[in-house]
Amino acid sequence: MKRSSRLGLVAAAxxxxxxxxxxxxxxxxxxxxxxxxxxxxxxTLTIWDYESDESAMGQAWAxxxxxxxxxxxxxxxxxEAQTFEQIQKNAKIVLTGDSVPDVMExxxxxxxxxQLAAQGLITPLTDAAKQYGWDTKLAGSLSxxxxxxxxxxxxxxxxxxxxNYGEFVGVYYNKDLFAKYNLQVPTTxxxxxxxxxxxxxxxxxxxxxxGAEYPLGQLWYELVLANADRSFVxxxxxxxxxxxxxxxxxxxxxxxxxxxISKGYIDKxxxxxxxxxxxxxxxxxxxxxxxxxxxxxxxxxxDMKADWGMFTFPGNKLHPGSSGNLWVxxxxxxxPTLAKEFIDITLSPEVQNVLAEKGGLPVAGDASVIxxxxxxxxxxxxxxxxxxxxxxxxxxxxxxxxYDVIVAQLQGLANGNKDVNATLDGLGKAYAxxxxxxxxx
Amino acid sequence: xxxxxxxxxxxxxxxxxYLPYLIPGVIAFVVIIGYPLAMNVYYSLFRWKGGLAPMxxxxxxxxxxLLADEAFWTSFRNSISMIIAMVIIPTxxxxxxxxxxxxxxxxxxxxxxASVLRATYYLPQxxxxxxxxVVWNWILNAQDGAINVLLTGxxxxxxxxxxxxxxxxxxxxxxxxxxxxxxxxVVIFMAALQRVDPELYEAAELDGAGWWDRLKAIxxxxxxxxxxxxxLTCTVAALKVFAPVxxxxxxxxxxxxxxPSYYSFLNFFDKSKVGYGAAVAxxxxxxxxxxxxxxxxxxxxxxxxxxxxx
Numbered sequence: 229m230k231r232s233s234r235l236g237l238v239a240a241a242x243x244x245x246x247x248x249x250x251x252x253x254x255x256x257x258x259x260x261x262x263x264x265x266x267x268x269x270x271x272t273l274t275i276w277d278y279e280s281d282e283s284a285m286g287q288a289w290a291x292x293x294x295x296x297x298x299x300x301x302x303x304x305x306x307x308e309a310q311t312f313e314q315i316q317k318n319a320k321i322v323l324t325g326d327s328v329p330d331v332m333e334x335x336x337x338x339x340x341x342x343q344l345a346a347q348g349l350i351t352p353l354t355d356a357a358k359q360y361g362w363d364t365k366l367a368g369s370l371s372x373x374x375x376x377x378x379x380x381x382x383x384x385x386x387x388x389x390x391x392n393y394g395e396f397v398g399v400y401y402n403k404d405l406f407a408k409y410n411l412q413v414p415t416t417x418x419x420x421x422x423x424x425x426x427x428x429x430x431x432x433x434x435x436x437x438x439g440a441e442y443p444l445g446q447l448w449y450e451l452v453l454a455n456a457d458r459s460f461v462x463x464x465x466x467x468x469x470x471x472x473x474x475x476x477x478x479x480x481x482x483x484x485x486x487x488x489i490s491k492g493y494i495d496k497x498x499x500x501x502x503x504x505x506x507x508x509x510x511x512x513x514x515x516x517x518x519x520x521x522x523x524x525x526x527x528x529x530x531d532m533k534a535d536w537g538m539f540t541f542p543g544n545k546l547h548p549g550s551s552g553n554l555w556v557x558x559x560x561x562x563x564p565t566l567a568k569e570f571i572d573i574t575l576s577p578e579v580q581n582v583l584a585e586k587g588g589l590p591v592a593g594d595a596s597v598i599x600x601x602x603x604x605x606x607x608x609x610x611x612x613x614x615x616x617x618x619x620x621x622x623x624x625x626x627x628x629x630x631y632d633v634i635v636a637q638l639q640g641l642a643n644g645n646k647d648v649n650a651t652l653d654g655l656g657k658a659y660a661x662x663x664x665x666x667x668x669x
Numbered sequence: 670x671x672x673x674x675x676x677x678x679x680x681x682x683x684x685x686x687y688l689p690y691l692i693p694g695v696i697a698f699v700v701i702i703g704y705p706l707a708m709n710v711y712y713s714l715f716r717w718k719g720g721l722a723p724m725x726x727x728x729x730x731x732x733x734x735l736l737a738d739e740a741f742w743t744s745f746r747n748s749i750s751m752i753i754a755m756v757i758i759p760t761x762x763x764x765x766x767x768x769x770x771x772x773x774x775x776x777x778x779x780x781x782x783a784s785v786l787r788a789t790y791y792l793p794q795x796x797x798x799x800x801x802x803v804v805w806n807w808i809l810n811a812q813d814g815a816i817n818v819l820l821t822g823x824x825x826x827x828x829x830x831x832x833x834x835x836x837x838x839x840x841x842x843x844x845x846x847x848x849x850x851x852x853x854x855v856v857i858f859m860a861a862l863q864r865v866d867p868e869l870y871e872a873a874e875l876d877g878a879g880w881w882d883r884l885k886a887i888x889x890x891x892x893x894x895x896x897x898x899x900x901l902t903c904t905v906a907a908l909k910v911f912a913p914v915x916x917x918x919x920x921x922x923x924x925x926x927x928x929p930s931y932y933s934f935l936n937f938f939d940k941s942k943v944g945y946g947a948a949v950a951x952x953x954x955x956x957x958x959x960x961x962x963x964x965x966x967x968x969x970x971x972x973x974x975x976x977x978x979x
Contacts, residue, residue: 339941439833440921497811499833499922505810628718629940632920639922645835646923665942 270563274306276332278315284588291582292574323349328558331567336373336554338381339628345388346380350556351564353387360572362390365592368617373551383466389554390571394589396549396613397446397521403535405516417454417543424493427516435494436515438501439642445634446548447519449623452481453546461620467663473656482648489642499639525587525606540609546620547613627662713947731948744927748908754843755850755907760899763854768884771862787859791852802916805845832918835925842917842926854899861892897968901961908957929953
């Protein structure tokens with residue numbers, strides 16, 4: 229009782245704060261058309277984003293604003309910082325009102341940008357994509373998250389968003405431990421398992437992972453992708469064909485993961501560990517390798533004492549990963565033309581190179597401008613994946629709520645309570661239900 | 670004002686002038702409880718993804734689906750574990766602790782010591798659940814958690830995976846909940862004991878009653894009303910428990926620590942099945958109302974008996 233009333237109070241305070249900030253955001257937003265002839269070009273460009281100023285994105289976009297201001301000295305640029313939660317929760321409501329930004333950052337994917345697109349809250353950008361050449365700059369798997377059909381499913385239909393940067397999952401490794409045991413960076417799956425066997429023989433568990441959150445699912449997806457091609461990804465992620473959960477790709481991948489578990493490549497008590505536990509134990513040097521995403525890069529760069537590096541998952545042509553968040557233009561934006569121009573500036577070499585130097589994985593950057601060796605490695609790895617059109621998105625993307633299903637099913641596999649068949653049954657059932665819900669619901 | 674009115678009118682009007690004073694309460698009730706409750710029931714009749722997505726009428730279909738949903742039944746079965754961990758065990762421990770603090774330690778070492786100890790037991794209730802949960806996560810961490818480091822140090826080769834093993838996760842969560850919960854009955858019971866006439870104890874002591882006899886014959890009957898209050902509030906809290914499960918296990922491993930509130934949340938926000946989540950919430954509300962009604966009924970009966978007995 230005591231606790232619940234306290235929780236209620238906190239919730240009330242939080243919602244009040246949200247409401248207040250939403251109000252002030254709205255009050256500051258009135259854009260364009262203020263003064264001067266109404267038919268003329270608007271005099272204000274309002275930008276909403278939720279990246280911190282210190283992040284690679286924050287610094288790159290500050291550069292973009294600078295360039296934009298130089299080109300349009302008569303336009304006032306209002307850059308308003310939002311929080312991810314605030315935009316995520318309120319976008320659907322705010323964008324139906326009149327105080328909308330001209331261009332805003334939004335999360336990619338069916339459940340987010342896809343919904344706004346399906347509900348007509350953001351503008352199609354297909355013509356602009358052709359006009360500015362975004363469709364050639366952002367080819368293949370990068371543009372998948374930019375396009376949505378009338379149901380809000382990504383991969384086809386009109387362009388609705390433009391990504392600036394990307395992310396991918398690879399293998400971080402502890403160079404000191406590799407040197408200690410005299411091991412080389414593997415380039416094929418066979419070499420990879422040989423390295424892990426070598427560590428295992430010295431009594432070192434080779435891979436850090438975590439079963440209560442995304443890491444184990446991404447490791448599983450890497451192993452599925454080792455046996456898959458683009459048409460499988462199109463089927464699994466975009467529903468272009470039916471996925472057989474007992475087909476070769478998923479069976480081979482899941483069997484491989486079970487094999488890795490039974491061989492002790494990962495610790496057996498990982499089911500309750502969170503991503504943070506994995507990262508911390510890798511940083512401390514307890515494990516020589518960690519399969520995870522580029523979002524760990526900054527953290528490792530500041531926190532890790534041992535020398536470390538990153539390589540792409542050995543042998544894979546496809547990798548978990550995607551474009552980053554999107555620039556979208558609300559349907560009710562008052563300065564859409566200026567907004568499109570701003571988006572184009574964020575894809576210009578100057579801005580993309582700022583992203584590159586800061587480790588922000590630009591979609592159209594030039595790795596040669598990078599001076600930091602680790603950032604260069606990261607970026608060239610990403611470029612090599614892009615060159616092969618190798619982004620395969622994330623395993624939990626296809627249907628809503630699939631994240632928890634993957635976590636629960638793979639916990640069963642890791643704990644040895646489920647065999648490969650039962651795991652695949654569990655994964656397949658939820659997938660089929662979710663897909664049916666999306667397509668017919 | 671009423672003195673000038675005729676007696677006949679005055680009788681009718683005794684309660685009417687008070688009505689405006691109810692308005693704030695009624696408004697608050699409607700806005701905070703009535704309207705959301707009604708909307709929740711309404712949503713539970715639809716298939717709906719939330720936001721501006723279309724709502725398709727589904728009748729009682731969501732409830733029919735619930736009957737066949739294994740996760741739903743697991744979550745309600747787990748509510749029984751929650752009641753054990755948040756009501757039964759804390760109440761029993763609380764009774765004993767309160768009696769020991771009040772009757773023994775309080776008298777031996779002075780009320781200061783007793784109130785310091787009482788505050789210590791209550792501390793977990795003051796800590797935000799999120800903070801306590803994170804700390805317990807560290808303690809129970811399978812690889813470098815405090816307990817397992819201790820166990821390995823003592824020579825246990827294969828310490829248990831407290832939150833990761835499906836057989837152990839629920840007992841571990843229950844342990845944390847007992848720790849969180851135990852201070853609440855202690856504080857209530859100690860306050861109740863202040864109210865008990867010390868003469869009863871003195872008389873019993875003169876008659877040669879031991880500590881255990883005094884607990885049974887005086888303490889328990891005297892603080893029965895408080896026991897009902899504790900049982901009621903804790904049972905309601907146990908049925909709708911959310912935060913500890915969210916922080917500790919997210920309903921895992923393998924869905925073994927799923928509870929109704931969290932399952933409803935999962936459907937609302939992660940699966941975007943708003944109608945289905947609303948149906949879970951509605952069922953939970955009904956269960957809570959029924960259980961609370963039963964406890965209140967028992968309390969009323971016990972009070973009646975007590976009055977008749979005297």
